[in-house]
Amino acid sequence: MTPAPTGSAGPASDLRLEVVDLIGRPGAHRPYERTARATGEEGSLAMRVPAGDPIDVSGQIESVVEGLYVSGTVQAHLVGECSRCLDPVEEDVDARLDELFTYPEKVPAGAEEDDIVTLDGDEIDLAPLVHDTLAVNAAERPLCRPDCPGLCAQCGARLEDDPDHHHDVIDPRFAALQGLFADEDSDGDPGTREDA
Numbered sequence: 206m207t208p209a210p211t212g213s214a215g216p217a218s219d220l221r222l223e224v225v226d227l228i229g230r231p232g233a234h235r236p237y238e239r240t241a242r243a244t245g246e247e248g249s250l251a252m253r254v255p256a257g258d259p260i261d262v263s264g265q266i267e268s269v270v271e272g273l274y275v276s277g278t279v280q281a282h283l284v285g286e287c288s289r290c291l292d293p294v295e296e297d298v299d300a301r302l303d304e305l306f307t308y309p310e311k312v313p314a315g316a317e318e319d320d321i322v323t324l325d326g327d328e329i330d331l332a333p334l335v336h337d338t339l340a341v342n343a344a345e346r347p348l349c350r351p352d353c354p355g356l357c358a359q360c361g362a363r364l365e366d367d368p369d370h371h372h373d374v375i376d377p378r379f380a381a382l383q384g385l386f387a388d389e390d391s392d393g394d395p396g397t398r399e400d401a
Contacts, residue, residue: 220262220331227268228327234267239331243281247336249343252285252296262335264302272307272324279335288346289355300342304334 219241227233245256254260264277283296306324322334354368 220335222266222329222331223327224266224273224324224329225327227266227273228324230268231270232268234265236263236265237277238263241332241335247281247339248283248285249340249345251288251345251347252283252294252343254281254283254339258282260335260339262302262331266329269305271311272305273329275302275304275306275329275331275334277302279338281339283339283343285344285347287349287353289348289353291356292349292353294344294347294349296344296347298339298342300338302331302334302338 220239222237222239227235239262241260241262243254243256243258243260245253247254247260258281261280262277264275267274267276278299279302280297280299283298285294285296286292287294304322306322306329309323312321312323
């Protein structure tokens with residue numbers, strides 16, 4: 206992979222590709238290869254690429270009648286926490302990139318702006334595409350292992366450390382009665398009390 210430029214400000218600058226040689230030349234194509242440094246925002250809410258870690262992007266840009274078609278892959282190492290027990294979790298993502306950067310004059314009339322990515326000037330910025338691809342492919346509810354028992358819902362204890370851990374759960378409607386039983390236990394058998 207081509208190393209990121211020295212002193213770059215993050216993926217937005219690392220993932221800009223000059224495409225002046227491909228504009229308006231259907232059939233022309235060339236490969237690209239870049240390594241960007243993560244900002245810490247890439248990934249899902251649960252799994253992210255740590256800030257400063259590499260994001261490798263490679264593939265091909267092809268000139269077509271409608272614009273420039275970018276294909277390839279993005280590779281990154283994501284970290285997060287198990288959604289059940291909060292232990293550290295790591296995940297390697299190797300995901301497909303596909304996007305058509307449409308010439309502004311080729312955008313169909315009435316097309317939804319959110320559905321069309323237009324080519325602006327003579328550069329392609331892959332950063333938004335990489336960001337979205339990692340967000341879609343990163344686990345939303347990562348697990349350290351499929352059968353992770355998680356944490357106790359009452360006290361937060363790690364169930365992995367104490368498989369027999371449990372609580373006697375009292376129905377809230379009978380919680381007031383629990384105090385009466387506690388009084389009886391401290392005073393002894395209710396049948397032997399003086400006021401019985």
